[in-house]
Amino acid sequence: MSSASAVDGSPARAAGGSSARAAAGEPVLREVADGVFAYVQPDGGWCVNNAGLVVSGGVSALVDTTATEARTRRLREQVLARGHGAPAMLVNTHSHGDHTFGNYLFPEATVYAHTEARREMEQAGLHMTQLWPEVVWGDIEVALPQVTYQDRMTLHVGGLAVELLHPGPAHTVNDTVVWVPERRTLFTGDVVMSGVTPFCPLGSVSGSLKAIERLRGLEPLVVVTGHGPVAGPEVLDVAEDYLRWVQELARQGLAAGLAPKDAAREADLGAFAELLEPARLIPNLHRAYAEERDAAHGEALDVGAMIREMGAVFQEMVAYNGGPLACHA
Numbered sequence: 001m002s003s004a005s006a007v008d009g010s011p012a013r014a015a016g017g018s019s020a021r022a023a024a025g026e027p028v029l030r031e032v033a034d035g036v037f038a039y040v041q042p043d044g045g046w047c048v049n050n051a052g053l054v055v056s057g058g059v060s061a062l063v064d065t066t067a068t069e070a071r072t073r074r075l076r077e078q079v080l081a082r083g084h085g086a087p088a089m090l091v092n093t094h095s096h097g098d099h100t101f102g103n104y105l106f107p108e109a110t111v112y113a114h115t116e117a118r119r120e121m122e123q124a125g126l127h128m129t130q131l132w133p134e135v136v137w138g139d140i141e142v143a144l145p146q147v148t149y150q151d152r153m154t155l156h157v158g159g160l161a162v163e164l165l166h167p168g169p170a171h172t173v174n175d176t177v178v179w180v181p182e183r184r185t186l187f188t189g190d191v192v193m194s195g196v197t198p199f200c201p202l203g204s205v206s207g208s209l210k211a212i213e214r215l216r217g218l219e220p221l222v223v224v225t226g227h228g229p230v231a232g233p234e235v236l237d238v239a240e241d242y243l244r245w246v247q248e249l250a251r252q253g254l255a256a257g258l259a260p261k262d263a264a265r266e267a268d269l270g271a272f273a274e275l276l277e278p279a280r281l282i283p284n285l286h287r288a289y290a291e292e293r294d295a296a297h298g299e300a301l302d303v304g305a306m307i308r309e310m311g312a313v314f315q316e317m318v319a320y321n322g323g324p325l326a327c328h329a
Contacts, residue, residue, distance in 0.1 A: 069138025
């Protein structure tokens with residue numbers, strides 16, 4: 001399946017759709033707390049994700065890699081330029097290829113992830129590349145995590161404790177958030193995004209809300225999200241407001257007998273129109289509808305079924321977007 005082909009007769013959408021955007025800016029690795037760095041890739045749209053680095057006592061741990069060979073080689077150059085050597089540890093915040101396809105370019109690192117993240121990575125392989133065949137992915141390969149956990153794990157990076165927490169089903173069923181308590185810095189992966197529409201059809205809307213409440217309880221000062229600019233704790237509020245709005249749209253849509261794609265077309269995005277990738281409203285509504293119907297959610301997913309289902313939903317997103325879902329990876 002490919003989101004690169006537009007659906008005939010698609011109406012144009014308002015500004016904010018990814019088809020109207022161009023890639024902007026250069027990725028930068030910058031220190032956001034003592035020994036904690038954020039690698040931010042503008043503009044944060046499809047497959048243009050963030051990563052992070054934690055350094056202490058001459059030891060370093062990387063949080064996520066990037067989608068393509070070229071992008072990950074650039075990340076590696078910036079990490080090594082800090083003078084701390086190659087990371088000994090690498091944490092994948094979830095299974096998706098934009099966060100994991102570069103694992104193989106850090107052979108010195110032991111890769112950590114949630115148990116379900118490893119399972120999904122193994123089953124999905126390089127499938128993400130089929131969604132955007134025009135992207136120059138490079139000579140990428142899947143390098144699976146070597147150490148997995150279920151609920152929580154603590155890594156000791158020099159003198160810093162780095163906590164890996166599984167918040168339950170949220171963006172996916174295999175998310176990890178990375179919390180550096182001594183630096184009050186939180187890496188959320190895609191559980192929360194900054195200036196970018198949340199995306200949880202493969203996880204849970206209600207689970208995302210529970211996860212956000214848990215993250216708020218950590219009382220972070222710096223929040224490095226999976227996509228978009230570095231933020232403070234206020235980014236949690238934006239995500240919560242959006243997801244509660246999605247739940248209300250789902251209730252109204254079900255009561256009116258509307259399909260998710262039709263409920264999305266009738267919705268006024270309001271303040272959320274400023275978020276990148278507004279077409280994600282459709283898959284988010286698919287998940288919210290399922291949860292309103294009391295369908296089971298949050299269990300381990302059949303990756304083959306997930307891929308088939310998302311193919312149809314991607315085409316609905318293309319129609320809503322008025323053209324292809326552009327990926328600037």
